[in-house]
Amino acid sequence: MDKLDQTDKTILRILQTDSKKTAKEIASMLNLTPSPVYERIRRLENQGFIKKYVAILDKKRIERSVTAICQVSMRYHDETFIDEFEEQIQDLKEVQECYHMAGQVDFILKIHVKSLEEYHEFVRYKLSKIKNIGVLNSTFVIKEIKHSSEYYI
Amino acid sequence: MDKLDQTDKTILRILQTDSKKTAKEIASMLNLTPSPVYERIRRLENQGFIKKYVAILDKKRIERSVTAICQVSMRYHDETFIDEFEEQIQDLKEVQECYHMAGQVDFILKIHVKSLEEYHEFVRYKLSKIKNIGVLNSTFVIKEIKHSSEYYI
DNA sequence: GATGAAAAGTTGATAGC
DNA sequence: GCTATCAACTTTTCATC
Numbered sequence: 573m574d575k576l577d578q579t580d581k582t583i584l585r586i587l588q589t590d591s592k593k594t595a596k597e598i599a600s601m602l603n604l605t606p607s608p609v610y611e612r613i614r615r616l617e618n619q620g621f622i623k624k625y626v627a628i629l630d631k632k633r634i635e636r637s638v639t640a641i642c643q644v645s646m647r648y649h650d651e652t653f654i655d656e657f658e659e660q661i662q663d664l665k666e667v668q669e670c671y672h673m674a675g676q677v678d679f680i681l682k683i684h685v686k687s688l689e690e691y692h693e694f695v696r697y698k699l700s701k702i703k704n705i706g707v708l709n710s711t712f713v714i715k716e717i718k719h720s721s722e723y724y725i
Numbered sequence: 726m727d728k729l730d731q732t733d734k735t736i737l738r739i740l741q742t743d744s745k746k747t748a749k750e751i752a753s754m755l756n757l758t759p760s761p762v763y764e765r766i767r768r769l770e771n772q773g774f775i776k777k778y779v780a781i782l783d784k785k786r787i788e789r790s791v792t793a794i795c796q797v798s799m800r801y802h803d804e805t806f807i808d809e810f811e812e813q814i815q816d817l818k819e820v821q822e823c824y825h826m827a828g829q830v831d832f833i834l835k836i837h838v839k840s841l842e843e844y845h846e847f848v849r850y851k852l853s854k855i856k857n858i859g860v861l862n863s864t865f866v867i868k869e870i871k872h873s874s875e876y877y878i
Numbered sequence: 879g880a881t882g883a884a885a886a887g888t889t890g891a892t893a894g895c
Numbered sequence: 896g897c898t899a900t901c902a903a904c905t906t907t908t909c910a911t912c
Contacts, residue, residue: 627740
C-alpha cells in the first residue's frame, strides 16, 4: 500500500515537471486509460507522496533578481535562542529557505530581494534585529546554474 | 501590458501556494466571474510571469531524506573549466540547485540523497570526478526550518 | 476590462472484467 | 488493477456591455 511501482514513479516524474498534464495525457503516455491514472494520482496524494501543486514564477519578472546565501552562527546555543531564531525566520518573507546545519555554521538561508540596496535593508532592519546572532556571512549568486523543485525518483 | 495590478498579484500569490485552485474559486475570492480570472492567468503565463506548474513531492516519502550543502572552489578559473563544471553539474540528478557565487567559494550546491552512504558515493564517484575542483566542503541539514517555492510579491 | 452563456474537454464515480 | 461509460464540473471561447 505504500510501495511505488514503476507506473507510480513515472506518474510522479511527469507531475514534477508539469502538473497541468491531464490524467488523459498521462494515460496515453503510459498506454493506459485515464481511470487508473486518476486513481493512482489520488492515492499518491492521499498517501503523502504529493504534498501540493504550485505555480513556479520567474523571479526576474517579479523583481526578485538578487539571490543571496547567508550563513549565520549563533552566539549561544541554548534551546530557547535557537527556537526563537527559527520562529522569527518563518515570518521573514524575503527568506525562501532556511536550514539548521551540522558543523561550524548554524544556519544557511536563501534570500530573494530586488536589489543589493534591499538586501542591505533586510540585513540591517530585519535579520540583525534577531537576538543572539554571532557571525553573519552573506554571498551573492552571480549565475544560477541549476534550480529545480524536482527530486530524482 | 507588463505591469501587474493588485488583482494579478493576488492571483499569483494564490497560484504559488495552490495551483489546483480553479478559476471559479479564485474568482469568488476576488468577487469576479471566472472569465477575467481565466484571461489574466493566461496572460500571466504568456508574459512569462508563470514559468510552469509542478507537483511538490515529500522528500521523506521518496527516500531523499538527506540534504547536503556542498561548497566548491575551483583550482583554476579559466572559462573552459568553469563552463565544463556547469555542464557536468546539469547531468547529476542528485543536485537540485547549483549557484555560481561571488566571493571565496565558487559554487554552492544543494544535494538530495537517501543516506550518508549514498552521499559518500556521490562525492567519490561523481562529484570528485569533475576536473579542476580545488576545495570541496560538505555540510548536512539537521533540520529544515523553512523551504518554499514561493516568492514574495 | 467585465459579464454571461454555450461548446469542448476533464474529472470523478460506478459497473463489470 | 484494468476498461468503458457517463454525469458533473471546468475550461475556453465569444458575443455583448
